[in-house]
Amino acid sequence: MVTLACVLLPARGCVLCDPSVVDGLKNLVDSYLPQHLPPKDQEDVIKRLESAVREFQELPIDDQTYMGAVDEPTLHKAAWSFLSDLGHLTSSGVKGDVMVKELFWMIQRQKKRFVDHSAQFLKESYCPNKCGLMLQALIWCKACEKQVHACRKSRDCGERHIEVREMEDMILDCDLNWHQASQGLTSYRFYRVWDNETEELLTEREQPILAKPMVGPKDAGNYRCELGTVTNSPATIIYFHVKVLPKETQEEEPQFMPAPENGVPSTLTTALQEPTTLQEPLDPAAMLKIELIWLLLPGLVVVVCSTGAL
Incomplete structure (x- = not known):
């Protein structure tokens, strides 16, 4: 365990820059291995674990895979993924050779995931700004040091x-x-x-x-x-x-009549539909009686007035 602890501290490799990952590996060696692996096999597993940890530090740095630096959100995401897999392993209770195989298979998978997480920091897209001066706070994985990287463009x-x-x-x-x-x-x-x-x-x-x-x-x-x-x-x-x-002028919108039916305007259609009341002409006898009444009316007035005077 002391040997592993000495290796974990200098052998960084970004995912191990998170203290929680280092604590998780130490807990694996201190508490889990003694209960799930025979004592004669523990030393060999620890040596292989040391080698796997060094591989995290020695991930090849090139233009297409791994730049050797990530930001804090990416580091936290990679650390959470690593501890999640490690937690599934220790909670499963597997022992012996099965436990050893799953442990190193998990570590290899985490290295691949870490490369995927850090892909955004390739040289081609290292500076996401197309113009201006961007100051990125990145964690350089070899020494786990945070430094500000300047992306200088026009x-x-x-x-x-x-x-x-x-x-x-x-x-x-x-x-x-x-x-x-x-x-x-x-x-x-x-x-x-x-x-x-x-x-x-x-x-x-x-x-x-x-x-x-x-x-x-x-x-x-x-x-x-x-x-x-x-x-x-x-x-x-x-x-x-x-x-x-200029200020937009508001024009009065024309009020359109409803579309005519069968080519006839609605007003005319309404007029045609409403019934028209026509007065029938009077017969000649009735008209003669009315004229006689109008002729006799003045004489009747004179008679009434004379009778009143008497």
Whole structure:
């Protein structure tokens, strides 16, 4: 056990940079092997375990498989996977040769998984930023030391064209997908760039967005966003060209009549469907009686008035 402990400490190899993995292997030698393996076989298994641990340290470093450095989330993921397999082995209670075979088969599988976990740190994709200065905190597996790796590319991240209408909100977004993973970043500064090439600082904030409500023609022009770092040099610079369009006029929408049926407008159809009441003409005798009444009416009035005077 003392020999294994001496090997585990210098023989790192990333997955062993996690102290919980070292403790798990020590517990395997101290508690599990004595109860599940004859004493005469324990020494040989420990030597083979030492060799397997060294293989973790001696994983070949090349452009296509393993770079020798990972970030903390990847290390924690690999350590959890290793301890999970080790826990399944010790909880199964297997003994003797079966236990030895499963132990080393598990270690070989974990080495392959670790290579898969660290594939994102190949040289081709070692710097996920296409522009700007990204500071990555990586763990270098040989010595288990955390160092900041600088991915240096052009700080000029291009120009974005923004169109906004009058009285609407103008939004300038300075965020890039790798900003959250970078170390040593400070704040975003938004500048107004005038035609005479002078600049005016509008705001400095931790959020990558500048929002200006109800813009007008005077807000059209050029802007610049700069993300600072602890070294007082910008990580990224993004330019914005803003065009303010005239306010959109609201035209009155025409009111359409319902589609006619069989080519006849609905109003005409309704009129045709409603019944029309026609008055029948009076017969000549009735008309003659009415005319006589109108002729006798004045004389009747005179008679009544004379009778009243008497």
